Amino acid sequence: MRLAVTGREGQVAASLIERGSKDVEVVAVGRPALDLARPETVFAALAEARPDIVVSAAAYTNVDQAEDEKELAFAVNATGAGKVAEAAAGLGVPVIHLSTDYVFDGAKDSAYVETDATAPLGVYGASKLAGEKAVAAANPRHLILRTAWAYSPFGRNFVKTMLMLAAERDEISVVADQWGNPTSALDIAEAVLHAAARLHHDGNFAAYGVYHLAGTGATNWSGFARHILDISRELGGPSARICDIAMANYSTKARRPANSRLSTAKFAAVFEWNAPDWRRSSGEIVSRLVLGMTSQASAQMSQ
Numbered sequence: 001m002r003l004a005v006t007g008r009e010g011q012v013a014a015s016l017i018e019r020g021s022k023d024v025e026v027v028a029v030g031r032p033a034l035d036l037a038r039p040e041t042v043f044a045a046l047a048e049a050r051p052d053i054v055v056s057a058a059a060y061t062n063v064d065q066a067e068d069e070k071e072l073a074f075a076v077n078a079t080g081a082g083k084v085a086e087a088a089a090g091l092g093v094p095v096i097h098l099s100t101d102y103v104f105d106g107a108k109d110s111a112y113v114e115t116d117a118t119a120p121l122g123v124y125g126a127s128k129l130a131g132e133k134a135v136a137a138a139n140p141r142h143l144i145l146r147t148a149w150a151y152s153p154f155g156r157n158f159v160k161t162m163l164m165l166a167a168e169r170d171e172i173s174v175v176a177d178q179w180g181n182p183t184s185a186l187d188i189a190e191a192v193l194h195a196a197a198r199l200h201h202d203g204n205f206a207a208y209g210v211y212h213l214a215g216t217g218a219t220n221w222s223g224f225a226r227h228i229l230d231i232s233r234e235l236g237g238p239s240a241r242i243c244d245i246a247m248a249n250y251s252t253k254a255r256r257p258a259n260s261r262l263s264t265a266k267f268a269a270v271f272e273w274n275a276p277d278w279r280r281s282s283g284e285i286v287s288r289l290v291l292g293m294t295s296q297a298s299a300q301m302s303q
Helices: 011-019 039-049 070-090 123-138 158-166 185-201 221-234 265-271 278-302
Strands: 002-006 025-029 053-056 095-100 142-147 171-175 209-212 241-245
Touching (some): 002 185, 011 025, 011 185, 025 039, 070 123, 123 142, 142 185, 158 171, 185 278, 221 241, 221 278
Parallel strands (some): 095 142, 171 241
16 A cells, blocks of 8 residues: 655654555655645646555644734645645545644533534634635545644654753743643554555445544643653653643733544544553653653763
């Protein structure tokens, strides 16, 4: 099976490349050959990759900057995503599209299910919701996977930020009234590969549509930060005291949903796959990062 994933440097693309195997070839297709802001590049770039399935992972992800770059956010996340799905349809293959918890406003008291009403609070969420609609309209053979709070050993993310700040400070202020499911991009990759295999081998698969895909269990940002730094401390890595603050006291240009929890029961029922508990997955990545930092420091000292 051959997967073409859009984007080369994103967390999911990098995770898919790492998780590829002799049975699954993962081809990353990105700029300049494929540029979602230039939709005319999409079809040729994907056609050259000769995929069995397209994974639409590239996106505009700067939540705050999107408030000032609405046209670009929509060009990439809506028009571009639609073109990827259209190209997949033209090649006769399914598309697996990554979306976000930010399509919801966070007002619900419990975990969101796929049929809950969407109501994004900002440009980023609105552009991703428009992308979901464009993908569904362009290719009937689509899986739209909404995920949340992604982190990994790659790129920029909350885990790496906490470790970096802990190396510089004794105390870090972290929001305590925003709840969600921390999700390892490596787990997302495993789920995508699992779902892709099902689509590839099941010619009668008919359960296309929207699914939620997130780590098992929920926490708030400050609880997530404490867990990260507890693991780091045990391994001799950077550590700091976490100070709880309210969203209202953490100024950002874009509003965030207070509740980002996603129910993954539908994905589990259809694909028979559940993500590990978020503590386990994040612990493994923190260990990998901290041990890597320690190894690098040792190597530098020995030079």
